[in-house]
Amino acid sequence: xxxxxxxxxxxxxxxxxxxxxxxxxxxxxxxxxxxxxxxxxxxxxxxxxxxxxxxxxxxxxxxxxxxxxxxxxxxxxxxxxxxxxxxxxxxxxxxxxxxxxxxxxxxxxxxxxxxxxxxxxxxxxxxxxxxxxxxxxxxxxxxxxxxxxxxxxxxxxxxxxxxxxxxxxxxxxxxxxxxxxxxxxxxxxxxxxxxxxxxxxxxxxxxxxxxxxxxxxxxxxxxxxxxxxxxxxxxxxxxxxxxxxxxxxxxxxxxxxxxxxxx
Numbered sequence: 001x002x003x004x005x006x007x008x009x010x011x012x013x014x015x016x017x018x019x020x021x022x023x024x025x026x027x028x029x030x031x032x033x034x035x036x037x038x039x040x041x042x043x044x045x046x047x048x049x050x051x052x053x054x055x056x057x058x059x060x061x062x063x064x065x066x067x068x069x070x071x072x073x074x075x076x077x078x079x080x081x082x083x084x085x086x087x088x089x090x091x092x093x094x095x096x097x098x099x100x101x102x103x104x105x106x107x108x109x110x111x112x113x114x115x116x117x118x119x120x121x122x123x124x125x126x127x128x129x130x131x132x133x134x135x136x137x138x139x140x141x142x143x144x145x146x147x148x149x150x151x152x153x154x155x156x157x158x159x160x161x162x163x164x165x166x167x168x169x170x171x172x173x174x175x176x177x178x179x180x181x182x183x184x185x186x187x188x189x190x191x192x193x194x195x196x197x198x199x200x201x202x203x204x205x206x207x208x209x210x211x212x213x214x215x216x217x218x219x220x221x222x223x224x225x226x227x228x229x230x231x232x233x234x235x236x237x238x239x240x241x242x243x244x245x246x247x248x249x250x251x252x253x254x255x256x257x258x259x260x261x262x263x
Contacts, residue, residue: 086140
């Protein structure tokens with residue numbers, strides 16, 4: 001009997017270890033190695049803001065009133081609005097990434113009003129690791145007017161309780177706001193995962209926490225196929241669950257529509 005129970009325990013342990021290994025590989029996670037950062041800014045030289053935002057007032061219809069006032073003021077004075085996008089490696093800039101598409105479309109619509117930088121933290125980085133190692137502050141423009149955060153929930157799922165992740169996110173935001181307490185904070189989830197069980201619960205908790213704390217939540221999941229639907233698999237790579245070109249297009253379109261009043 002003891003031998004049988006020992007065998008059962010070993011099988012269970014083996015299943016858990018394999019499951020964790022399989023999940024990490026599906027997510028394309030780098031378990032070892034240094035965390036690197038990809039930072040990009042559209043700024044090359046001071047720009048003359050050509051677009052009088054009042055002429056396109058409908059473009060601001062989705063945004064918080066206080067932010068609208070800030071944007072109108074910056075537009076009138078010819079100042080640039082600094083935007084920082086911070087998150088996991090899914091936000092890294094490449095030819096078809098949502099961040100690249102977003103930057104190009106914002107430039108096309110607003111013609112120089114926004115200076116957008118992207119910091120994508122590489123590797124398996126949880127909310128705790130980001131908060132403890134200040135990875136969100138690497139190359140961060142402390143004078144940013146707007147910060148859009150994808151707060152590493154997917155990497156944290158199954159490793160850190162959501163309440164602890166939300167505490168870490170609160171610390172991250174407070175550190176970002178040290179030099180500019182009036183910056184506008186937006187939070188958004190990472191990509192949806194097909195038929196995930198616990199991850200959507202964490203994402204819903206993030207949405208509730210964001211609203212309860214007076215920040216703005218961008219729910220781009222509403223533009224994707226339902227995560228329970230097999231159609232979602234057409235928007236991600238099968239071997240990594242990261243967004244493919246279609247996935248990045250959907251993500252980018254949602255944010256562009258949000259910031260240009262088309263949503």
